[in-house]
Amino acid sequence: xxxxxxxxxxxxxxxxxxxxxxxxxxxxxxxxxxxxxxxxxxxxxxxxxxxxxxxxxxxxxxxxxxxxxxxxxxxxxxxxxxxxxxxxxxxxxxxxxxxxxxxxxxxxxxxxxxxxxxxxxxxxxxxxxxxxxxxxxxxxxxxxxxxxxxxxxxxxxxxxxxxxxxxxxxxxxxxxxxxxxxxxxxxxxxxxxxxxxxxxxxxxxxxxxxxxxxxxxxxxxxxxxxxxxxxxxxxxxxxxxxxxxxxxxxxxxxxxxxxxxxxxx
Amino acid sequence: xxxxxxxxxxxxxxxxxxxxxxxxxxxxxxxxxxxxxxxxxxxxxxxxxxxxxxxxxxxxxxxxxxxxxxxxxxxxxxxxxxxxxxxxxxxxxxxxxxxxxxxxxxxxxxxxxxxxxxxxxxxxxxxxxxxxxxxxxxxxxxxxxxxxxxxxxxxxxxxxxxxxxxxxxxxxxxxxxxxxxxxxxxxxxxxxxxxxxxxxxxxxxxxxxxxxxxxxxxxxxxxxxxxxxxxxxxxxxxxxxxxxxxxxxxxxxxxxxxxxxxxxxxxxxxxxxxxxxxxxxxxxxxxxxxxxxxxxxxxxxxxxxxxxxxxxxxxxxxxxxxxxxxxxxxxxxxxxxxxxxxxxxxxxxxxxxxxxxxxxxxxxxxxxxxxxxxxxxxxxxxxxxxxxxxxxxxxxxxxxxxxxxxxxxxxxxxxxxxxxxxxxxxxxxxxxxxxxxxxxxxxxxxxxxxxxxxxxxxxxxxxxxxxxxxxxxxxxxxxxxxxxxxxxxxx
Numbered sequence: 001x002x003x004x005x006x007x008x009x010x011x012x013x014x015x016x017x018x019x020x021x022x023x024x025x026x027x028x029x030x031x032x033x034x035x036x037x038x039x040x041x042x043x044x045x046x047x048x049x050x051x052x053x054x055x056x057x058x059x060x061x062x063x064x065x066x067x068x069x070x071x072x073x074x075x076x077x078x079x080x081x082x083x084x085x086x087x088x089x090x091x092x093x094x095x096x097x098x099x100x101x102x103x104x105x106x107x108x109x110x111x112x113x114x115x116x117x118x119x120x121x122x123x124x125x126x127x128x129x130x131x132x133x134x135x136x137x138x139x140x141x142x143x144x145x146x147x148x149x150x151x152x153x154x155x156x157x158x159x160x161x162x163x164x165x166x167x168x169x170x171x172x173x174x175x176x177x178x179x180x181x182x183x184x185x186x187x188x189x190x191x192x193x194x195x196x197x198x199x200x201x202x203x204x205x206x207x208x209x210x211x212x213x214x215x216x217x218x219x220x221x222x223x224x225x226x227x228x229x230x231x232x233x234x235x236x237x238x239x240x241x242x243x244x245x246x247x248x249x250x251x252x253x254x255x256x257x258x259x260x261x262x263x264x265x
Numbered sequence: 266x267x268x269x270x271x272x273x274x275x276x277x278x279x280x281x282x283x284x285x286x287x288x289x290x291x292x293x294x295x296x297x298x299x300x301x302x303x304x305x306x307x308x309x310x311x312x313x314x315x316x317x318x319x320x321x322x323x324x325x326x327x328x329x330x331x332x333x334x335x336x337x338x339x340x341x342x343x344x345x346x347x348x349x350x351x352x353x354x355x356x357x358x359x360x361x362x363x364x365x366x367x368x369x370x371x372x373x374x375x376x377x378x379x380x381x382x383x384x385x386x387x388x389x390x391x392x393x394x395x396x397x398x399x400x401x402x403x404x405x406x407x408x409x410x411x412x413x414x415x416x417x418x419x420x421x422x423x424x425x426x427x428x429x430x431x432x433x434x435x436x437x438x439x440x441x442x443x444x445x446x447x448x449x450x451x452x453x454x455x456x457x458x459x460x461x462x463x464x465x466x467x468x469x470x471x472x473x474x475x476x477x478x479x480x481x482x483x484x485x486x487x488x489x490x491x492x493x494x495x496x497x498x499x500x501x502x503x504x505x506x507x508x509x510x511x512x513x514x515x516x517x518x519x520x521x522x523x524x525x526x527x528x529x530x531x532x533x534x535x536x537x538x539x540x541x542x543x544x545x546x547x548x549x550x551x552x553x554x555x556x557x558x559x560x561x562x563x564x565x566x567x568x569x570x571x572x573x574x575x576x577x578x579x580x581x582x583x584x585x586x587x588x589x590x591x592x593x594x595x596x597x598x599x600x601x602x603x604x605x606x607x608x609x610x611x612x613x614x615x616x617x618x619x620x621x622x623x624x625x626x627x628x629x630x631x632x633x634x635x636x637x638x639x640x641x642x643x644x645x646x647x648x649x650x651x652x653x654x655x656x657x658x659x660x661x662x663x664x665x666x667x668x669x670x671x672x673x674x675x676x677x678x679x680x681x682x683x684x685x686x687x688x689x690x691x692x693x694x695x696x697x698x699x700x701x702x703x704x705x706x707x708x709x710x711x712x713x714x715x716x717x718x719x720x721x722x723x724x725x726x727x728x729x730x731x732x733x734x735x736x737x738x739x740x741x742x743x744x745x746x747x748x749x750x751x752x753x754x755x756x
Contacts, residue, residue: 117744119726120403127730127744224526231521234533234736255734256741259709261719
């Protein structure tokens with residue numbers, strides 16, 4: 001007699017926990033009932049991200065690099081599960097390698113993106129990159145795992161906290177990734193993953209006054225509307241490349257701070 | 266001329282503070298009666314005009330163009346043609362030499378520009394002479410050197426010019442803001458349509474003569490004067506590839522909205538409400554100088570002005586006493602007098618705004634202090650002002666006044682200072698005064714601002730990136746980072 005498998009309930013990932021949508025709503029995607037996040041879920045996720053950001057951004061770069069490397073380890077240990085939810089083993093391996101690539105950037109950014117400035121006067125002056133704060137991400141639909149990882153890692157490695165909306169049609173890989181994140185030493189709230197209808201959630205993120213940057217990636221014709229909303233608190237708007245991999249992707253979520261001090265006896 | 270009156274009961278000053286007038290001569294400036302728009306290397310007659318005045322005397326200085334959308338279209342077409350006709354493909358080393366020429370000519374004609382800047386903008390000659398002009402020339406010199414080295418600035422990328430840059434600049438540092446915008450744009454191979462502020466067009470128009478002397482190809486830089494409607498026409502023009510704006514957060518947001526979905530590149534340098542934080546272990550006299558420089562420099566018409574003073578409670582009284590005493594020695598008056606510390610407010614409109622906010626400070630319950638000083642009868646003037654007993658919720662502690670008005674607040678611990686300093690939608694700059702090195706770095710790390718001055722304030726340099734966090738804008742001007750907004754990378 002074949003054993004009846006235990007099926008998973010697919011939920012949101014907010015503040016390190018796996019709640020259902022407060023609205024009680026679900027929708028069907030990839031043959032599963034998936035939580036359909038509400039405006040209130042978006043606000044809760046932004047609050048969790050804001051609360052988690054200072055400790056993550058304030059962690060040493062070495063520590064952030066190790067935690068993100070640990071995420072690669074966690075995905076590597078679930079390759080078969082991920083392979084079933086995305087384009088296959090090749091996509092999973094590329095995603096893992098991309099996480100490792102970005103993890104290594106954590107402690108190199110200030111030297112590549114900042115530096116000492118030779119001002120014409122008796123001052124020591126230097127510029128350092130810092131996280132912009134809370135970043136909202138609309139994940140691409142193509143390559144549901146690799147696309148999400150591609151858009152998540154740049155803000156994360158720079159010390160930001162993220163609220164991401166998973167692919168509407170292919171959300172399961174995102175939920176699987178949330179489970180890997182939950183066991184990867186990333187503090188709760190640093191990554192928050194919402195599933196649901198992009199057209200419903202994106203404007204809420206665009207208008208949210210406590211979101212600092214917004215990757216509107218696959219906005220499907222909504223760019224003008226989302227960018228208009230984003231202007232209300234001067235958000236940094238990013239048109240995320242679904243397969244980009246470079247330190248400039250990280251730089252899009254960094255502020256540059258310049259510090260002056262006189263030189264004297 | 267401003268002369269100080271001694272207020273009854275104020276501390277005795279060491280001697281007589283009266284200065285003999287020391288006016289800089291205006292003879293070096295030869296103004297035309299009328300200026301057109303500078304388009305395609307020629308002066309073009311505008312469809313409408315207005316008179317630009319001196320804010321210190323209200324006398325008209327010249328008639329300038331009010332560029333219409335059709336005028337802007339002509340300017341953009343000239344910029345596009347110049348971009349296509351050779352400027353974008355000119356070797357970087359040749360572009361560099363044009364910029365070096367401009368830097369040198371600005372140095373040679375610095376006095377003329379400084380006098381005109383003070384005439385049209387109202388700022389003291391010692392500031393336009395010692396700050397605006399040297400920095401403007403230095404900016405061109407700095408970015409000149411980048412023009413043929415762009416590939417070293419962005420490893421593994423291929424930098425290319427963006428195209429036509431539309432640049433809209435404010436009235437507080439007219440020529441310097443022009444330099445901040447034009448120098449990196451040209452170094453990167455772009456052409457430019459620039460709109461100076463409505464009230465301060467004259468140094469930008471005189472700059473066109475520098476371009477003539479430098480033999481810059483026609484159409485590479487086009488200057489259109491006018492009010493906000495001219496700026497809107499630049500923002501809306503479909504053939505402009507990049508907008509750079511410096512000004513208020515309100516207008517910056519409107520521009521960001523207007524550009525939504527257009528795909529145009531955008532950088533915004535917007536308002537601020539900077540905290541200047543003074544700890545009890547600071548060098549107090551130096552801190553007082555820094556506070557005064559932080560808020561009264563350029564009449565407080567500075568986006569990064571240290572307009573919120575946070576004094577540690579243990580030194581609050583001696584600090585405020587010294588500050589008030591120092592304020593009494595500030596000389597308010599004729600911008601062209603070499604002894605003047607605080608010049609004229611830039612416009613009647615700005616003066617109204619300052620008065621309105623100061624009135625709100627009184628009404629909300631703050632205590633006002635203004636040193637005794639006699640303000641000239643003609644022109645727009647506002648005495649240096651300090652508010653004490655200010656609550657964080659007061660408008661004078663929240664809103665950008667953009668005038669010589671300081672709000673003093675207090676704190677006990679570094680954590681409290683930090684929390685209050687960061688409690689604003691702005692994030693342009695901040696100041697920290699303490700002799701404790703580790704505390705400077707602790708504060709500098711946690712202040713959410715693009716520029717942190719420690720034991721100094723209001724320092725600028727072309728090599729030093731400048732720009733805001735949060736609602737103070739995005740993008741940086743100055744330094745290597747200031748190139749990025751004027752480049753595209755096809756990757």
